[in-house]
Amino acid sequence: MSAQLSSIAAKTASESVGARTQDRLQSIRDDARLATPCLAIDGALVERNIERMATYCASRGLALRPHTKTHKSQRIAQLQLDAGAAGLTVAKPGEARVMAPLGAPILIAYPPITPASLRTIGELTERGDVLVAADSAEAIERLAAAAPGRGRRVGVLVDADVGMHRTGVSDPEQCVALAKLIAASDKLRFDGLFCYPGHIWVKPAEQEAPLQAAGEFVQACISMLTSNGMAPGIISAGSTPTAFNTHLMQGVTEIRPGTYVFNDMNTVRGGFCELQDCAVRMIATVVSTAVPGQVVIDAGAKALAADRCIPAPTSGHGFVVEYPEAVVTALSEEHGQIDVSRCEWTPRVGERVSVIPNHVCPTINLTDSAWWFDSEGSLQELTIDARGMVR
Numbered sequence: 001m002s003a004q005l006s007s008i009a010a011k012t013a014s015e016s017v018g019a020r021t022q023d024r025l026q027s028i029r030d031d032a033r034l035a036t037p038c039l040a041i042d043g044a045l046v047e048r049n050i051e052r053m054a055t056y057c058a059s060r061g062l063a064l065r066p067h068t069k070t071h072k073s074q075r076i077a078q079l080q081l082d083a084g085a086a087g088l089t090v091a092k093p094g095e096a097r098v099m100a101p102l103g104a105p106i107l108i109a110y111p112p113i114t115p116a117s118l119r120t121i122g123e124l125t126e127r128g129d130v131l132v133a134a135d136s137a138e139a140i141e142r143l144a145a146a147a148p149g150r151g152r153r154v155g156v157l158v159d160a161d162v163g164m165h166r167t168g169v170s171d172p173e174q175c176v177a178l179a180k181l182i183a184a185s186d187k188l189r190f191d192g193l194f195c196y197p198g199h200i201w202v203k204p205a206e207q208e209a210p211l212q213a214a215g216e217f218v219q220a221c222i223s224m225l226t227s228n229g230m231a232p233g234i235i236s237a238g239s240t241p242t243a244f245n246t247h248l249m250q251g252v253t254e255i256r257p258g259t260y261v262f263n264d265m266n267t268v269r270g271g272f273c274e275l276q277d278c279a280v281r282m283i284a285t286v287v288s289t290a291v292p293g294q295v296v297i298d299a300g301a302k303a304l305a306a307d308r309c310i311p312a313p314t315s316g317h318g319f320v321v322e323y324p325e326a327v328v329t330a331l332s333e334e335h336g337q338i339d340v341s342r343c344e345w346t347p348r349v350g351e352r353v354s355v356i357p358n359h360v361c362p363t364i365n366l367t368d369s370a371w372w373f374d375s376e377g378s379l380q381e382l383t384i385d386a387r388g389m390v391r
């Protein structure tokens, strides 16, 4: 077992999870109303995670536009808005359609290209404030053609690549050229810049240099836009790993973290939160112990997304809370194989265990509903409203 994993295990076993929370989580796990596999969400922890991020943003004068792809739930989005979020972020227009009834401005953080996406963006713009990130002339031209006009402009942010090399223009001149194209359309509104520092996965104490480098590119874009008479109003950035260090990236006016609301083993093992900040657990039942040194649970890749852990790729498919020495070595569709050869005690057939997913966002997208429980012990079914909205 790695030193990092040992320390996580030690924390689980110790007071760090908090005795009351641990008792509560255990009683939820064993609640007969839950049929496994299912996701259990600790509502009190979600509210605390939301509050923490809102407090950081308020203290730094940053607007918060949380990415709802993590929870895909109107109810949780409303909690974020109630805590002061200035708007919501989604990836796909289908998710925007689900979040639109909440009435907040929505940023679609994805290139608007397909006819179906453009149609939805046009419809949503008739009803509320919609912003879109774009990095090509084609996207902007298509958006202008699909936008409703009649005074309802689509806000557009030019996507600038700050180092992830996924989307975004890579030089300030391209940024200005796209901003001019947006400004030339009477159906669009140039709102500013968009970037995603999703390449930064070093520990928070080591983030100053990469965030400064990202900030320098943003500054170069801001200067060139300003000297062309198009000073950007919004500079939208942010990821969960970098969120609490956003002040180190010059010029940013708002952030769009998503994962922070639940956290997962990526954020724990990356050093961005503690195990006790993880609000989602997959509750699963042991269905076989026939193979020596191994148990099998009823959560496979159709319940627990199969992502490897980014900061610890050999750590298995999630973390078994009750058996910190166990490793989820393989997921087939409906079976999760857990190596328990290093555990002092091993689970029996029929016993329930709780697994914290490596990547909570795709895991949420695998279920129609989850169980939401609050600190008073009340248990409610939470619909994952935007589940499967990939268009």
Ligand SMILES: Cc1ncc(COP(=O)(O)O)c(C=O)c1O
Binding pocket: 067, 109, 196, 198, 238, 239, 240, 241, 256, 257, 258, 259, 260
């Ligand atoms: C464009 C964009 N913005 C924001 C986020 C949120 O980042 P995180 O998942 O680290 O909270 C993501 C995550 O995929 C993203 O792709």
